[in-house]
Amino acid sequence: MGDDQVFKALADPTRRHLLDRLFERDGRTLTELESELEMTRFGVMKHLRALEDAGLVVTRREGREKLHFLNPVPIRLIHDRWIDKYTEHRVAALADLKHELEETA
C-alpha cells in the first residue's frame, strides 16, 4: 500500500476522528462508531472503507460481529522513512517538551 493512500485517508477530518475513536478503544463495531458521528451509516462505512484500503484500519470477525481495529503500522512506515534511529531521540525530546509546556500552560 502506497503512502499516497495513507496521506489521502488522513487528509479528512471525519476519518481522523474515526481513528481517534479507535485509538481510545479498539475493536469497535460499525454501529458503535456510527452512534458517535452525525452521519449516515452509509457515510461512515465509506470512510471506514477508505481507512481500510489505506491499511489504517483492519477488520476481524468475532462471532457475528465485524470489529474495527486501528493499525498504526502505515504511520510508523512514514515515520521510518524520514526519521532514523539517530534523529528519533531529538524528535522525541522536542515532542515531549511541547507536550510538557502545553499541559502546564
Add this chain to the structure above:
Amino acid sequence: MTTLTAQTTQVYSVFIRATPEQVWEAITKPEFTQQYFYGVRIELRGGRRLSAMGDAEWDEEVFEAEPPRRLVHQWISAYDPELAAEEPSRITWEIEPQDGGVTKLTVVHDRLEGAPKTAEQVAGGWMYVLSGLKTLLETGRPLGG
C-alpha cells in the same frame, strides 16, 4: 496526552512485496529474525518457539503452525523480568497473498487480560518489528543498518 487503557486485543498489519513463503521463513528462521526482532534469534522446533538473546533463552508453546499461512503461539515477555511475571498471552501471524506479488501479514496479539503491562508496552515494539521485517524482505538489509 490522554491516558488510555491498553487494549487486550491488538492488531497490526503490513503489506510486504514478498511471497508468503519468504514471509514465513523470515518469521521462523533465526538468521532472519535476529536482523529485525531486537536481535532475538527465533526458531520453531518440536512444537515450541525457541528464542535466544545474548545469554538469555526462553521458549513458548506453538498452538498452530500451517506453513506458509498461519502461526499461533504463546507470548511471554521474557526480555523484561517485570513483564515476564505476567500471564502468557497469544500471538497469531496470518500470511495472505494479495495481487501483484504482495503479501499481507497480520499480527494479532490477544489474551492480554492477564498481562496489562505487556499490553501497554508491546505496541511500539510490534510497529518496529513489522517495519523492520518489511524493509529486510524488500531491500535485503535491516532497517537503519
